[in-house]
Amino acid sequence: MVHFKDLISKDRLQFQIYIGLSIIIFTFTVILYFSAEQIFKKFIGSINPLIVCSIIIIAGFILLSFQYSKGWFVTYKTNNFKKGWRAALPALLFVPVSILVDIQVGIWKDLNVMFPESLLFYPSIGFVV
16 A cells, blocks of 8 residues: 555655645635636636635645556656657647637637736636636
């Protein structure tokens, strides 16, 4: 049986990265929640984004720990980096297309979050999604 302490020490970097990113995202969410709370209401209604973000961070940590304990999580080494880019490239090609469509057609104009709130909002809501 794998103990939690052994699990953390074995893959400490992965957990540190997850915790670090979680802290950054939660900080973004807190700042935006207290400065422009109405932005979240368009997307998640009356649900408190701080509670949602906290639950997701805790659930993510538990799931990451579970995956490691079962051996399901594979840490990719640098030599697999080229393969990852080849897999991600088709998805990256859709980004400029979607931006052009949004500019030309103006789909859901009230759905976009404008600068500077967008710098905090999109990482936060992307983490939730």
